[in-house]
Amino acid sequence: MRFSGHDTFHCKEQWLLKGIQFIDSQSIESPFRSVEAINKLGVGKNMVRSIHYWLKSFALIDEEDTATFYSDYIFKNDKGGDRYLENSATLFILQYLLTSKEYASIYSLVFRDFFRNKANHEFTELQVTTYIKRVLSELEIRKFNDNTIRSDFKVFVRTYVPPKKNIKTLEDDFSAPLLDLKLISDTGRKNDLNQPVYRINKAVRPELSEYAFAFCVLDFFDKEVAIDFTDIANNIGSFLCLSSEGLEEILGRICQSDKRFVFKSDAGVKQLQLKQNDLCIKEEMLNKIYGE
Numbered sequence: 001m002r003f004s005g006h007d008t009f010h011c012k013e014q015w016l017l018k019g020i021q022f023i024d025s026q027s028i029e030s031p032f033r034s035v036e037a038i039n040k041l042g043v044g045k046n047m048v049r050s051i052h053y054w055l056k057s058f059a060l061i062d063e064e065d066t067a068t069f070y071s072d073y074i075f076k077n078d079k080g081g082d083r084y085l086e087n088s089a090t091l092f093i094l095q096y097l098l099t100s101k102e103y104a105s106i107y108s109l110v111f112r113d114f115f116r117n118k119a120n121h122e123f124t125e126l127q128v129t130t131y132i133k134r135v136l137s138e139l140e141i142r143k144f145n146d147n148t149i150r151s152d153f154k155v156f157v158r159t160y161v162p163p164k165k166n167i168k169t170l171e172d173d174f175s176a177p178l179l180d181l182k183l184i185s186d187t188g189r190k191n192d193l194n195q196p197v198y199r200i201n202k203a204v205r206p207e208l209s210e211y212a213f214a215f216c217v218l219d220f221f222d223k224e225v226a227i228d229f230t231d232i233a234n235n236i237g238s239f240l241c242l243s244s245e246g247l248e249e250i251l252g253r254i255c256q257s258d259k260r261f262v263f264k265s266d267a268g269v270k271q272l273q274l275k276q277n278d279l280c281i282k283e284e285m286l287n288k289i290y291g292e
Contacts, residue, residue: 001144002104003132006155012176013175014175015050016054016060018051019051019060022041031065055071060097074090074094094178095178112234121202123198124191129149159179160181161184203243206249210253211257214254229272260281
């Protein structure tokens with residue numbers, strides 16, 4: 001479990017690209033610990049640590065600070081890619097990576113675990129932090145204090161919910177890359193502790209590329225060729241904020257676009273069957289998105 005490392009900074013729009021470019025320009029081990037990091041990235045020491053944290057959280061670098069397969073396609077692809085994050089498919093893939101890889105624990109805990117079997121999709125800071133502390137207690141993990149978890153929740157919210165407009169925050173806080181997905185909104189209401197009430201926006205999401213969705217399924221259920229609808233719903237559906245109708249709609253789209261995907265519903269059992277699930281088809285899905 002990890003609830004710190006961002007130094008209270010949410011991920012900013014250009015941080016991911018700047019971080020990848022910085023790594024490419026360095027030939028030393030642990031480049032983020034070097035003096036050069038502050039000069040090259042043009043930010044303070046705390047922000048350097050935060051950029052490093054977010055690159056790992058989005059699975060764009062590994063434990064050795066080496067760019068990953070995902071990073072190569074998005075930021076280092078000479079024939080396409082989306083280094084400036086202009087394609088909504090990229091944002092959905094980044095959302096999938098942030099939630100599914102679980103480097104930053106709060107994202108999977110909120111999007112998937114907290115709302116499992118719940119009809120109401122609203123939440124407050126108190127509800128989420130209480131839930132996290134209960135999970136930590138059940139796992140007998142005692143190294144996190146209340147302030148750490150509350151701080152992480154605030155960074156989580158700033159990742160998805162635009163702040164109220166003012167001169168101080170206008171340029172800085174509206175630059176978070178995942179804001180455009182509108183996965184979470186502020187309801188405008190508050191609880192008895194005067195905490196804002198937020199809502200996870202489960203929806204059909206016609207703007208979600210079927211190839212981005214397919215990539216997420218193939219990546220999460222690596223090498224599996226028969227996947228239950230419920231497992232897809234509980235994981236990919238939760239990560240990408242798809243409603244049940246939205247999940248069925250996009251499954252229909254990918255099955256129509258690529259005959260290697262077959263969705264079957266026999267005797268009440270819904271299942272996605274794949275004729276291929278390996279690195280080659282994952283790369284094909286990304287090539288469909290990025291134009292190779």
